[in-house]
Amino acid sequence: MGTSVGIGFSTRRSPMEAGSEAARTALEQAGVSKPDLVIVFATVGYQQQQLIGAIREVTSGAPLCGCSGEGIIVQDAVVETNFAVGVMAIASDEVSFNITSVTGIGEDPRIAGESLAEKVCPLLAEDSRAFFLLADGLAFDFDPFVAAFEATLPASGRLPIFGGLAADNWASRKTYQYHNDEILSQGACCIVLSGNCRVAWGINHGCVPVGAKRTITRSKGNVIFEIDGTPALEVLKEYVDEDWAVKWNKATLNLGLGFRTPEHLRERYDEYYVRYIMAKDDEAGSVTIQSDVTDGTDLWIVRRDKELMLDGLKSIPRQIKEDLAGQKPKLVLQFECMGRGRVVFKEQERMDLVKSLQRDLGEELPWLGFYTYGEIGPISRYNCFHNFTSVVAVIY
Structure with missing residues (x-):
């Protein structure tokens, strides 16, 4: 059969x-x-x-x-x-x-x-x-x-x-x-x-980094509290043109966090891997992604690129x-x-x-x-x- x-x-x-x-x-x-x-x-x-x-x-x-x-x-x-x-x-x-x-x-x-x-x-x-x-x-x-x-x-x-x-x-x-x-x-x-x-x-993804390299300075598990010593949400707001409170969902559709792909994986993948920002906590100023991170990790803010x-x-x-x-x-x-x-x-x-x-x-x-x-x-x-x-x- x-x-x-x-x-x-x-x-x-x-x-x-x-x-x-x-x-x-x-x-x-x-x-x-x-x-x-x-x-x-x-x-x-x-x-x-x-x-x-x-x-x-x-x-x-x-x-x-x-x-x-x-x-x-x-x-x-x-x-x-x-x-x-x-x-x-x-x-x-x-x-x-x-x-x-x-x-x-x-x-x-x-x-x-x-x-x-x-x-x-x-x-x-x-x-x-x-x-x-x-x-x-x-x-x-x-x-x-x-x-x-x-x-x-x-x-x-x-x-x-x-x-x-x-x-x-x-x-x-x-x-x-x-x-x-x-x-x-x-x-x-x-x-x-x-x-x-x-x-x-x-x-294959389809994102490009925007702006300079950043560093996670406070995190726990898959929650990022601070980037470059600043609440993570405050850093992300720099990359959003619209009203943040109203346009959060729209912003995160095209805005993500890019991390350097480990050297041993780059031959089969892009220079960066991307994480979606699945949740935010306005009071704590934090964001949550779907995998764990550690303090000292470098990241880039990335955007979708249609042609890519x-x-x-x-x-x-x-x-x-x-x-x-x-x-x-x-x-x-x-x-x-x-x-x-x-x-x-x-x-x-x-x-x-x-x-x-x-x-x-x-x-x-x-x-x-x-x-x-x-x-x-x-x-x-x-x-x-x-x-x-x-x-x-x-x-x-």
């Missing part, structure tokens, strides 16, 4: 109708009645339990993993509305998928990382290839979570990690993670990929094709920063960008993605967290 994959998509407003339509189409394309895995990305306008319930019913209770996103990406559509759902149905006798999940990632990321690793360990095999991780974008602190996760795994189980952080259409109130019938928040879902397959990937983003997207297929070496992909998963969608590009531009990627890798490929609150993908052999990026993973 090999591997059969189908994609379904719906923008119906009824959660039951949307879930059923997307799931039926995915099964029809895959040519199966019960798949080995169902991956679901959906936006948050739906009653989530009803949506997932409908998909589970149509797919005969097949294992299901996924999360909410700011928008959905498939072969023929890029949709950023409150009502969109994409379903990937996979059946294979050469590749296997095991899923698990953990809750409470916002309470103690280290404990959550250890807990997920303990659940993952029994699912590992000699031919395990990668993990796909989908986590709450409003609660995730990557560094302590993944450090604890990898430290708890056996050495043979420290695999590449790909994925994205669940989003909620800019509301920053509540995101959702899907594990079979469960709808989680402050959770993380994991797919263990094993079997006769490999993963090729490409990663366009050029960068063209480099992703080149990166992937080098690894594919002529082999045919089985499926594609795309994790795209929410700020690389409608806030920067018009609808036709967004579609043109995605179609360009798809043409370069293969327009007939099963393709599913979502707009995220953060992206995960390895640089060389190191699992890394990204903001303001596109991460495209191809299973082949």
